[in-house]
Structure formats: C-alpha cells, structure tokens
Amino acid sequence: MTTPLTITAHDALILVDVQNDFCPGGALPVADGAAVVAPLNRLSSRFAMVAATRDWHPVDHRSFVTQGGPWPVHCVAGSPGAQYHADLDVSRVTVHVRKATRAAEESYDGFAGTPELAAELRARGIGRVFVGGLAPTTAYCTPCSPRGAPASTWSS
Numbered sequence: 042m043t044t045p046l047t048i049t050a051h052d053a054l055i056l057v058d059v060q061n062d063f064c065p066g067g068a069l070p071v072a073d074g075a076a077v078v079a080p081l082n083r084l085s086s087r088f089a090m091v092a093a094t095r096d097w098h099p100v101d102h103r104s105f106v107t108q109g110g111p112w113p114v115h116c117v118a119g120s121p122g123a124q125y126h127a128d129l130d131v132s133r134v135t136v137h138v139r140k141a142t143r144a145a146e147e148s149y150d151g152f153a154g155t156p157e158l159a160a161e162l163r164a165r166g167i168g169r170v171f172v173g174g175l176a177p178t179t180a181y182c183t184p185c186s187p188r189g190a191p192a193s194t195w196s197s
C-alpha cells in the first residue's frame with residue numbers, strides 16, 4: 042500500500058553533493074550519477090526551502106589516497122570537479138553548504154559543522170527534510186545527512 046506524499050510548507054529539500062566529480066567523467070563517479078539531476082530539478086520547485094551541499098576539500102584532505110585516505114582526490118575547493126553539475130537547478134537554493142573544508146576534517150553529514158543550515162531550517166519552521174543526491178559511498182554520505190535535522194524523513 043502506498044500513501045501519497047504531500048509536500049508542505051514545512052518541508053525542505055536538500056540536494057546532496059550533485060557535483061561534477063561524483064558524475065560520470067569525474068574523479069569519484071557514481072554510475073549514471075547525472076540521472077538524479079532532472080528529477081531533483083522537478084522536485085525542487087515544489088519545496089518552500091531548498092538547500093544544497095558540496096564536498097569542498099583542500100588539496101591535502103585526509104580522505105584522499107595521497108594522504109593515506111580511501112578516496113581518490115575529488116571535489117577540491119574551487120576546482121571544476123567541485124562545481125554543481127551544470128544542469129542542476131540551484132536557483133532556489135538558499136543555503137549552500139560546503140563540507141569537509143579542512144584537511145583533517147571529514148564530514149559525511151550535511152548538518153555536521155553547519156550551524157547555518159540548522160538555523161535556517163529552524164527559522165523557516167521546517168519539520169521534515171527530504172534528501173536527494175549523490176554519494177559514491179552511499180552507505181556513508183547520503184543516509185547520514187538527515188542526522189541533526191529537526192526531524193528526518195528519508196526519501197531516495
């Protein structure tokens with residue numbers, strides 16, 4: 042049985058890491074990653090609040106193989122790979138979150154260390170958060186993002 046989902050003024054959409062490096066051709070691609078762009082663009086127009094996260098690493102980030110970490114160098118701050126996918130509609134995004142911006146910091150959670158996002162959610166009376174986007178390591182990144190939100194609803 043499926044219950045129709047109604048999006049209300051108290052819902053927010055968070056676009057997670059829809060970045061070039063996580064799309065085919067990028068440094069750490071998700072297979073068919075660009076396929077999330079069109080549905081997310083359709084969805085975002087239905088939400089009163091839209092936020093977006095990006096990995097935004099220094100060149101010596103601890104998660105990189107070059108530093109003994111597990112991942113290839115990806116989403117280096119300011120690089121083309123760190124940009125949003127060119128077709129992603131970010132025109133309605135009010136909060137842009139940059140994650141893991143310091144060498145020693147890893148953040149698989151869009152809310153961790155981002156009081157700005159939490160504050161915006163509270164200020165707008167957001168009670169439910171929908172999350173969509175890319176994570177080459179899905180088990181780490183995307184499911185973690187709702188943690189720390191006022192309330193969480195997982196939507197893939």
Ligand SMILES: [Zn+2]
Pocket residue numbers: 096098104115116141
């Ligand atoms: Zn990363």
